[in-house]
Amino acid sequence: MTSKPFRYRKDLIIGIVIIAVFLLLSFFIPGTSFLLARILIMMLFATGVNIMFGYGGMIAFGNAIFLGFGSYSFILLLSKAGIPYAAAILLTLVMTMIFSFLIALLVLRVQALTLGMLFMGLNLLVYNLGNYVPLLGRGVGISYASRPSFALDDRSFLIFTLVIVAVCFVLMYKILHSPFNQIIKGIRENEMRLTFVGINTKQVKRLMIVVSGTFCGISGVLYSMLNSGAYVTYLDTDISIQGLAMCLLGGMFTFWGPSIGAAVITFINVYIGGMTIYHRFILGIILILVIYFFPGGVLGYGNEDEVSARKFIKKLIPSGKEKKDE
C-alpha cells in the first residue's frame, strides 16, 4: 500500500520498554544515571542526524555544529544574558532553527560528497571559533550549573531527560511517517525525478536540515545541562563522525537503529574509555566490520535495508565507471 503503515503499537511498546529499562537500570545499578542520561541524549542526537543522513541521503559530516550551537546558546543565554530558564530554552530552540536554516543556505549550494565536505569545513570553522573566541570560553568552554532546579541529582535529571527525549521521539516518529518524509525519501532516491513532478527539492532539503538541526540542538541543550556547561569538545568533528557512525551501526534506514548505535558507541566511549585508552580501536574495528559485512546496520541485517544501504553507500561515493555511465 501507499507508504508503510503506522506500526505505532509495536513502536510504542519498544519505547515503553526502553523507558522501563533505563529506569530499572538507574534504580538497581547505582551510579549509572549519568551514563544513562548521556546515552539518551546521544540517542536523540543520532536520530536527529539520521533525518538528514539515513532518510534524506545527505552526508552531514558537520552535524556537531547543531549540538554545539544548542548547548552554547543555552548556556550563554543563561549565564551572560541572564534570561529566565524556560525562556532561554525556547529562545535556544528558535535560534537553533534560524542557525540551521542559515547553514542549509550555505551547504545546499553543492551536492553529495562535496556537501559533506562543506559541512565538515563549517564544523572545523565553528570548532576553531569555540577555541579562540573569548565569549565562547577560548577552548575551555563555559561552566555553568544549568540543570533545572527539580532535577539536580543524576537520577532526577535522568527522569527529566527521559521525558524530554520521549516527547522528541514522538515528534520525530510522526515526522518520519509523514508525507514530508515520503518526499525526503524521494530526495534520497532520485532528486531529479522529484523536480520533474513539480517539487522544489531545495526548499524541502532546507526544511529537512532545519528539522534535523533543531533536534540535534535540543540534544545540545540537554548535554549542556548534563555536563553543567558548554565545552568546545561538543563542536568537535569527532562528534559529527560519531553521529554518522551511530546511524550506520544501528541501521540508518530504521527508526530505532540510530538509538542502538548511540547506546553502543556511548557505552564504548564512556565505559570502555574509562578502562583503556584504546577504546577507539574497538570502535574502529566495529565500524569496519559493519561497513563490510552488514551495511544495513544491526536492525537492517539480512533484510531489504541492507540492500538499500549498500546502494546508498555506492551512490555517495560512486566509482569512476558509474560516473561515466551517468
Added chain:
Amino acid sequence: MSEILRTEKLTRDFGALRAVNEVDFGVSKGEVRSLIGSNGAGKSTFLDLVINKTRPTSGKVYFNGEDITGVAPHLIVRKGMGRCFQISKFFPDLSVAENIQIPCIHKDGLTYKMLRPAYGQCREEVEHLMEAVGIADYRDRPAGKLSYGDQRRLEIAITLAAHPDLLLLDEPTSGVARKEGYMLMELVVNLAKERGLTVVFIEHDMDIVFNYSDTISVLHYGRLIATGAPQVIKENAEVQEAYLGGMV
C-alpha cells in the same frame, strides 16, 4: 485549436556544436505529436530545452501562451508539463505505490505536512493510476525490481500523477520488446485521449510513429526540416533524403 506549446528560434550550443538550431515548433491542444530524427539530431535536447532541464542559448518557449523561458523546471511542471525520460527515472528502493504516492502528495498540497501519517494518503488516486497503467499487482514491490517494461509504465504513472496537460515522452518504447512497445504506446494514447492530454514523443520505431501520431516533426542536425501529417511526412523528399530513406 489553440497552441499549448510554442517555441521561437529555440537554440542550444554546446561549445562549437549547435545541437538545436533556431527551432520554431508549435503543438495544438489534444494533439499527439512525434518528433523524429537520426541519433544526434537534437530531439532529446529539444525536450530538455522546453522544460528547462537544459538552458537554451537563445530563443523562447511559450506554454499556454505564457513565456516560460528560463523558468525553473519544477515550476514548469506545476504549470502542467510532464516529462518522461529515455532511461526511466523513479525511486528504486520505494514500493511501486510509494513511487506514485509522492507526486500525489505534492499535488494535494501535503509536501510539508509533518504531523499526519503518510499511510493511506492519496490511496484512491494511486490505486487508479496503478490500474490504469497495469502495474497494480506489483504495488508493494520495490520499483527497482520491476521488469523494464513495467518500469516504463511506472514512470508514465508518476508523470501522470502530477496531472500534466502536456506530456513529453523521450523514447517511451526504447528497451522493450516490439509487442510491449505497441502496448505502451496504445496505453499512452488512450490515457491521453481519456484525460485530454497533449503528447509530444520521441520515437525511432517508424511503425509506431506513423500509427500513433496526429502530426510528425522531423529534426535534422538540430534544424526542424518538416512538420506535417504522417502521409505528408512520408512523401516529403527532404525527409526521405535526410532520415527515412528506405525505412518506410
